[in-house]
Amino acid sequence: MGKGNSDFTQLKEWIDRIENFDKNRKQAFIEECLKELAARLIRYCIKRTPVVSGALRREWTVANSNFTIKRHGDTYQVVVTNPLFYASYVEYGHLQEPGRYVPAIGKRLKASWVKGKFMLTISESELQRIAPKLLQSKLDKELEGLFGQ
Template sequence: MARWGSADFRQLKRMQKKMEKLAQADFEKFCEQAAKELAARLLAKVIKRTPVDDGVLRRGWTAVSHAEAENGGNTNVKVYAESLNISKIGNVYEIEIINPVNYASYVEFGHRTANHAGWVNGRFMMTISENELDAQASKILDKKLAKFLGGVFGGD
């Protein structure tokens, strides 16, 4: 009869426990938190880019927040993003960021002058902010995922 030797299965047992821990991890919550973080970053960028003028347009980015209403209008972007509703369509998590101020689209994309003789260029505060965040999103999500998986696979 042949001798095959001995095997130490302790590492496989540890790996099995880590895989069980991963299976129990709340990916839904992770995805929602990632979406909220990206929304907070987008809001921070777009608010910073929005012209101040009388301040109405800039404040409009957070005008629909429940958290802001409860705190008398004194919330930061992170708190506001945490209060946002997330919709999940298939595998896509979506947060809608709007500015309900009636002239926001004119500032964003441009408009004719009052006498219709000229054109005022748009500021593209949302468009530029979206493009910036899109370029950074994969790096942000990679770090967030590494931290999440580190919590699952980190210790024994």
């Protein structure tokens, strides 16, 4: 039987790249993805937020600013919030007193229940629909850079 000679240099280089990615780049890549998802969620929320004074739109933010990412085992968390006291009332709806005059809007209230706008709820659903494709695209680009293709 003959002796076989094989050159596994390229395979070894790929293995080294994967190991280095795992050690050095994995955490940063995950955080970049989370930051992009959070930024998109904020943009979607702003787009869906009704404008009266503009304050509610301006206050959408990531809790603790600077896109703080919390990690709990294999779970990562970024909290998108609107700290204005009335944000939850606009989100989910609220009761009001019909006939009461509101100087800020210059009108009397008509309905006893104001329907919610679900700015965050709808935006989260939209983000969940597009997230797999977006993340796959980012992963493809990352792998392209890793393997130099």
